[in-house]
Amino acid sequence: MSQKPLNVGLVGGGKGAFIVQPHQKAIHSDGTRRVTAAALFPDPKVALEEAANWPYPIKGYGSYDEMIAANAKLPADEKLDYILIVTPNFVHYDPAMKAMKAGIAVFCEKPLCMNLQEAEDLVKTSRQLNVPFCVAHTYLGHWTSRLSRYIVRSGLLGEVRWVDSYYLQGWLATRLEATGQMQAAWRTNPKLAGGSGCGGDIGTHALMQLRYVTGLNVTDVAAHLEMLVEGRPIDDHFTIYCKLSNGGKALVRASQICIGQKNNLGVLVAGTKGTLQWRQENPESLTISLPNQPDRVYSRGAVTPGDGFLPKDVPADLMAEPTIPAGHPEGFHDAFARLHRCFEADVRAWKAGKPFKCDGAKYANVEDGWMGLAFIETCIKSSAAQGAWTPMPKCV
Ligand SMILES: NC(=O)c1ccc[n+]([C@@H]2O[C@H](COP(=O)([O-])OP(=O)(O)OC[C@H]3O[C@@H](n4cnc5c(N)ncnc54)[C@H](O)[C@@H]3O)[C@@H](O)[C@H]2O)c1
Secondary structure, eight states: OOOOOEEEEEESOOSSOSTHHHHHHHHHTSSSEEEEEEEOOSSHHHHHHHHHTSSSOOEEOSSHHHHHHHHTTSOGGGSOSEEEEOSOGGGSHHHHHHHHHTTOEEEEOSSOSSSHHHHHHHHHHHHHHTOOEEEOOGGGGSHHHHHHHHHHHTTTTOSEEEEEEEEEOOTTSSOGGGGTOHHHHHHTOHHHHOSOSHIIIIIHHHHHHHHHHHOOOEEEEEEEEEOOSTTOSSOSEEEEEEEETTSOEEEEEEESOOTTOOSEEEEEEEESSOEEEEETTSTTEEEEEOTTSOOEEEETTOOOTTSSSSOTTOOHHHHTOOOSOTTSOOOHHHHHHHHHHHHHHHHHHHHTTOOOOOSSSSSBOHHHHHHHHHHHHHHHHHHHTTTOOEEOOOOO
């Protein structure tokens, strides 16, 4: 029997906002979730106007405070099942905290919040209240990221000795923020973005990709946060040498000043038996290199267990997906859709009073968000000490 779609409330997304667009397509992609309400802009008048002009009918609110408060009085079938926070980083903590306390699950953009103290509060509250929480690390949602995770974590490449996880962009190679460009303006303002610009914005994606695929944590960092565009008050170039929890090493690097680089996120995992490479700009395949053999390129939808490298018992839930045949390309929006789909399953279980996973296997959770902030703060400390090795704190 078909189920009633989940109701999703947006926090942010009005007036030319960026990341709300792929999210709302992803929310609607299965017909089992829909946006029903929104607080789209900081100015209440504009927020209501934007909601009234939204491409499909939604209930507009002047602020997220109003939207969350109103929820308690709505009939059961109109209540929000989760909120999606797509505001700049300084407006993540408050709506996330208020939503959890009002019994609403949270899907929050990355980085989780502004600092480690806020991150600790969010972790503690989500645990105390047992509320599902997703942090939008988009690239985990590619099927090939799932396959990469399986390959590396099941030991098919041996022990991981080295990881190069990177995210290179070029859009901030000049002072775009000086033109008033909305996305550049808040990202280069430490009061709105947090202690690290480039690191918080895209270095956290590179860290998450490393952790997701390998299952390893960063234990110590030697960091260089640099401002390569003159007059910028926050890093636009972020280079971190890392020690990993298995004794291996890694480079987590991000840059916004590499002219011509668009969204060049990728990961190279070098194990004692072989190497895996994956890039999000070509997300439908990954490459495995084994000694003295031609490279093996695995394409989504055309993978055969028991092929001489993959064992016969590749997990059924990995192989059951995706349903769209190989060669019909999936991309960025599909990755978002997979995150919302997996989060929906946990929200439905939670609402039915059943155990839910939220364990980081299918999307980043609040502890992963905490790890992003711990990484940023540790890198800032290390960079201030000219790149001295600095240990990561332990999760609360
Ligand atoms: N997961 C990804 O791949 C990805 C990609 C881009 C951005 N992001 C993250 O998404 C978030 C938003 O980034 P963006 O580029 O879409 O920003 P944006 O500037 O394009 O949009 C932000 C929106 O939030 C609104 N807003 C600000 N304060 C508000 C408030 N108090 N109440 C309601 N609305 C408010 C703005 O008016 C705007 O509509 C950031 O945290 C960013 O790091 C993630």
